[in-house]
Amino acid sequence: MAEIVLETRGLTKRFGGVTASDNVDFTLRARELRCLIGPNGAGKSTFFKCVTGLHTPTTGEVYMRGQDTTGWAPHQIASLGVGIKTQVPSVMDALSVQENIWLAARRFMPVAEANRRTRDMIERLRLGALARRDLGQLAHGERQRVELGMVAVADPWLVLLDEPAAGMSAEDVERMTEILHELNQTTAIVIVEHDMQFIRAIASTVTVFHQGRVLMEDQVDKVMADATVRNVYLGKAA
Amino acid sequence: MGGVQMGSGRDIAAILIVSALLMLLAPLVIGTYTLTLLVIYGMLALSLGLIWGFGGILCFGQAAFFGLGAYTYAIAAINIGESTLPMILAVLVPAGFALLLGAMMFYGRLTDVYLGVITLVVTLILFRFINSTAGPQYTIGTARLGGYNGIPGFQTLNVPGDPDAYIWGDAYFYVCAVALVLVALLVTWLLRSSFGRIALGIRENETRASLMGYDVAARKTVLFAIGAGIAGLAGALFANWAEIVTPALFSLGQSAEIIIWCIVGGLGTRFGPVLGAAGLAYLKFLLGQQSVLDNTLIMGAVLVIFVLFLPRGLVPAIAALWQRATRGRGRRAASLARRRRAEVPYG
Numbered sequence: 001m002a003e004i005v006l007e008t009r010g011l012t013k014r015f016g017g018v019t020a021s022d023n024v025d026f027t028l029r030a031r032e033l034r035c036l037i038g039p040n041g042a043g044k045s046t047f048f049k050c051v052t053g054l055h056t057p058t059t060g061e062v063y064m065r066g067q068d069t070t071g072w073a074p075h076q077i078a079s080l081g082v083g084i085k086t087q088v089p090s091v092m093d094a095l096s097v098q099e100n101i102w103l104a105a106r107r108f109m110p111v112a113e114a115n116r117r118t119r120d121m122i123e124r125l126r127l128g129a130l131a132r133r134d135l136g137q138l139a140h141g142e143r144q145r146v147e148l149g150m151v152a153v154a155d156p157w158l159v160l161l162d163e164p165a166a167g168m169s170a171e172d173v174e175r176m177t178e179i180l181h182e183l184n185q186t187t188a189i190v191i192v193e194h195d196m197q198f199i200r201a202i203a204s205t206v207t208v209f210h211q212g213r214v215l216m217e218d219q220v221d222k223v224m225a226d227a228t229v230r231n232v233y234l235g236k237a238a
Numbered sequence: 239m240g241g242v243q244m245g246s247g248r249d250i251a252a253i254l255i256v257s258a259l260l261m262l263l264a265p266l267v268i269g270t271y272t273l274t275l276l277v278i279y280g281m282l283a284l285s286l287g288l289i290w291g292f293g294g295i296l297c298f299g300q301a302a303f304f305g306l307g308a309y310t311y312a313i314a315a316i317n318i319g320e321s322t323l324p325m326i327l328a329v330l331v332p333a334g335f336a337l338l339l340g341a342m343m344f345y346g347r348l349t350d351v352y353l354g355v356i357t358l359v360v361t362l363i364l365f366r367f368i369n370s371t372a373g374p375q376y377t378i379g380t381a382r383l384g385g386y387n388g389i390p391g392f393q394t395l396n397v398p399g400d401p402d403a404y405i406w407g408d409a410y411f412y413v414c415a416v417a418l419v420l421v422a423l424l425v426t427w428l429l430r431s432s433f434g435r436i437a438l439g440i441r442e443n444e445t446r447a448s449l450m451g452y453d454v455a456a457r458k459t460v461l462f463a464i465g466a467g468i469a470g471l472a473g474a475l476f477a478n479w480a481e482i483v484t485p486a487l488f489s490l491g492q493s494a495e496i497i498i499w500c501i502v503g504g505l506g507t508r509f510g511p512v513l514g515a516a517g518l519a520y521l522k523f524l525l526g527q528q529s530v531l532d533n534t535l536i537m538g539a540v541l542v543i544f545v546l547f548l549p550r551g552l553v554p555a556i557a558a559l560w561q562r563a564t565r566g567r568g569r570r571a572a573s574l575a576r577r578r579r580a581e582v583p584y585g
Contacts, residue, residue: 075451075454090443090446107451
């Protein structure tokens with residue numbers, strides 16, 4: 001079995017009286033691709049934020065490659081070699097595509113290598129024509145793609161993505177899927193996602209969240225066929 | 239600006255040629271005594287222009303570092319009797335103070351508004367404190383703080399190692415002008431370096447910068463301290479020019495003026511704040527020679543006019559005009575006008 005890269009034990013996050021994330025035990029191994037699904041308010045985004053350091057869990061622990069990272073700041077977690085993409089596109093609008101990706105690369109390597117990697121990444125994302133354009137001038141799908149490039153350029157061993165396909169065109173989603181598969185050759189990926197089409201397309205193991213807890217964990221087809229999941233997630237009609 | 243990349247050979251050559259020309263020609267029009275002050279204010283504006291325009295740190299108390307530099311110089315010069323070490327201290331003390339203050343603010347994750355309030359209050363505290371030190375018990379070494387009377391009669395700038403060889407008059411103007419050029423080159427180099435590019439990234443999106451793995455608080459603290467060091471140097475140069483330091487250096491009016499210089503000149507550019515400071519300070523100087531119109535009224539009007547009609551400031555407006563003139567109807571003119579677009583260094 002491959003090395004465990006991400007593990008949570010009894011992860012719980014309460015906001016006042018609401019338990020958004022309830023005693024979640026989660027394990028992810030190297031080069032695994034995992035989707036987190038669940039209806040709105042199921043606790044997947046809270047779980048994501050606790051893992052990435054945007055929230056501090058109320059109780060429970062988070063381990064990355066065996067290192068206890070509970071309560072760490074996002075920049076400390078990212079420094080371990082963890083790529084993070086938040087739900088809302090978070091990019092630097094007044095800077096060029098090239099500069100955005102370069103800044104992400106520069107954190108982990110010297111200038112010359114960062115320059116080279118940036119060029120390669122822009123090519124891989126097929127953004128060559130836009131390299132010098134400011135992010136603020138780009139379309140939504142292109143911005144998402146750039147952000148994915150920012151996550152991927154530093155060669156992370158764990159990538160955490162919150163709704164990467166949100167608001168993207170079919171063509172954009174296709175390209176995103178391609179990039180993710182390529183990325184998955186070297187890194188473990190966790191994707192929080194609503195879009196079942198997208199999840200089917202990347203065909204992964206799925207963890208279903210419901211009311212803050214993990215409901216089940218299995219191959220995407222088995223999860224889709226499961227009566228309980230269909231009830232809580234897809235609605236009874238589906 | 240324009241088509242020239244920041245920090246390229248052409249850019250640096252342009253800085254050197256323009257400043258050499260200004261140093262030669264400006265004294266023919268304006269007296270060097272007044273020019274020296276304009277240069278010093280230019281440096282002070284550049285210090286805020288750096289941290290605000292490129293780091294996104296709006297400091298309402300840049301005057302605190304200016305005053306701290308001036309007082310540090312005056313007190314150290316009285317105690318030491320030679321100007322070299324006091325000049326160095328005048329940079330280090332404000333920078334050190336800013337390092338502490340910045341760490342407190344940035345690690346405390348204060349947002350913009352609170353940052354403004356705290357820097358404002360710190361300026362007020364320093365102003366009140368220095369004002370209240372008129373009594374003979376307030377001394378540092380042999381220097382009396384002097385309260386509202388300020389500190390007069392300290393050793394002014396001398397040739398390093400020779401306390402009797404004073405640098406004053408025209409020579410002092412050239413020293414200040416060269417110091418400003420050096421600071422401008424330092425800022426250019428800094429913005430072109432990885433540190434500067436990351437600072438720009440932090441200005442644009444702190445969350446993204448921290449998700450990339452950058453320690454945003456540490457980097458903002460360091461940038462804040464660099465800005466304070468430059469303001470401190472300007473303060474020391476001012477002390478030498480005025481030959482007295484008074485609590486008015488810490489006044490809120492002074493702080494507000496620095497912000498206005500930056501807005502009028504153009505935020506997010508290196509030369510806008512310098513130009514804004516020199517231009518407005520000279521306007522103030524001219525207005526001071528007449529009594530028909532109230533000085534502050536005109537300064538207020540200038541600010542309002544700029545905010546309404548040239549919200550991005552003088553230098554970006556000129557740069558946009560220049561671009562339009564040289565490239566025909568600029569494709570990006572519309573978006574340039576729409577967004578606060580800073581000059582951005584490319585790799």
